[in-house]
Amino acid sequence: MLRFLFYRILLLVPTFIGISIVSFGFIRMLPGDPVLLMAGERSLTPERHAELLKQFGFDRPIWEQYFSYLWNLLQGDLGVSLKTKIPVTQEFFTLFPATIELSLVAVLFAIVFGIPAGVLAAVRRGTVFDHAVMGTALVGFSMPIFWWGLLLIILFSVTLGLTPVSGRIGLVYFFQPVTGFMLIDSLLSGQAGAFKSAFRHLILPTVVLGTIPLAVIARQTRSAMLEVLSDDYVRTARAKGLPTVRVVGVHALRNALIPVITTIGLQVGTLLAGAILTETIFSWPGVGKWMIDAISRRDYPSVQGGLLLIAGVVMVVNLIVDLLYGLADPRIRHRK
């Protein structure tokens, strides 16, 4: 296991270097020189311009610039946001819990509904129920989620008045963040109704962000189950006279879950891309909306830093999924 772990972590190094080159190259590929870009709307005197070029090191050779970028990066310094003058890393990690909370709840939602739906569809293969579940899953898979969010707002918020339209919690509640997770913080605050408010704010964004993973998980679970259900050991279990619930729920499901777990892990990228859209629609104060804002107001240090941090997160999550997978299935960790 240790060798596998070491090998997997070693593989990350070239990827990480690639990611850092992409994010380093990004600002230098823009037309015009970086100082003028960072100055934005403000005008610069030629003297100040030259001074800034020197200060940021843009007059040095490009590889030297890259290594100093990498050096700062390894120390957690990704520059300062042009808009707020706050370090990019600090801004990112202040907003990140909101995105994690939303993503986690969305994945949970997708798993809780997706796996049972897929299992039942596989068990009742060819029935109306199977066709209904798979049809719905394909619709979910084809859904433009930004539009789906707007539809849900029209139905549940505007017409029925059941859920709030935007934000993470009602404006009447105010408390200092402890964990950054609103569901937990609202409970810790002890304010009456705070948790309920946070929960109600989470419902629609969760459904929107969870829709595509839900569809993917349901489809994957069904096909994995179908494969396993025709295996000999399942027939043996049935022949022994075990009740169907036990055969399906214990014997078959455990093996069928391996590819499903991989699928869930692969959804991380999709989830973060979806978070950009979901957070924009629901004004959810997470890193997705922050990136969009940074891009539209040409806050390049933020875009650059955000790009790197998000790719880093995806990389680390993929590593964790791989390790879990190796832990669950010895065949994986012994394969080179």
Add this chain to the structure above:
Amino acid sequence: MTDIAAKTVTVTDTRKTGRLALLSEFWAYFSENKGAVAGLVVFVFVILIAIFADVVAPFQPQEQYRDAFLKPPFWQEGADPRFILGTDAVGRDILSRLIYGSRYSLFIGVIVVTISLLLGVTIGLLTGFFRGAFDAAVMRVMDVFLSFPSLLLALVLVALLGPSLTNAMIAIALIQQPHYVRLTRAAVMAEMGKDYVAAAKVSGVGKIRLMFVTILPNCMGPLIVQAALSFSGAILDAAALGFLGMGAQPPTPEWGTMLADAREYVTRAWWVVTMPGLAILITVLAINLMGDGLRDALDPRLRRS
């Protein structure tokens, strides 16, 4: 014992060969999947609408009617019978805009799939064929591409190149091509060890011909399925970019761009919000249904023997 040959019964293979027979076999499997056929019908319908937009659309997509702002669809009270699906905030006919919008979505799909397919298949063939350090280096580059969430990378590329439909298509094609690289590479590596490739090598077939003429046709199955998936993916991503203001720019009647300022109307004009999204959903769903059918028909493992 000497006249075994005389006793041998000759069995003729009655299975037809050739392109036509292959096509009819493919159709037999494809048409078994009713959803796939339905998807195909809808997709052909969308193509026809796009081709004959000038004839079908009641109005020009940019034409504004100052006397008809935010008119609801015909079945609602206060509707203007001229505008079947209602009008938007500046008095443009939504149905006509949707009809013209189909041109953009199909165009996006075709261009993105073409670019990413050509790029990805070529790189995949080269890496799978030559292996070694070249392969390792290229695959690490692809890993880097795949570690960015697709939409985020597209957004940043568009921010770099400037927001426009062309740049959105380039960005989406670039982020989709690693999938073709991986698929082609895996398929090529599987084919390389087979006898027919060795036979071709022995008979002195050149490298280029070996790659493109001998091996590539045998890797087409998964690539066709991926092409269907990335066609619908391209439409969705382009619409998302348009929605975020980073794709086609107003007043282009691209479906995603039509939704860009839809948030303002969620409270008073549901049709402005609902119609473009419905068009996206129906088109994407039709293509995905076809994709499922293609996968079933092209993947021999899924066939019933």
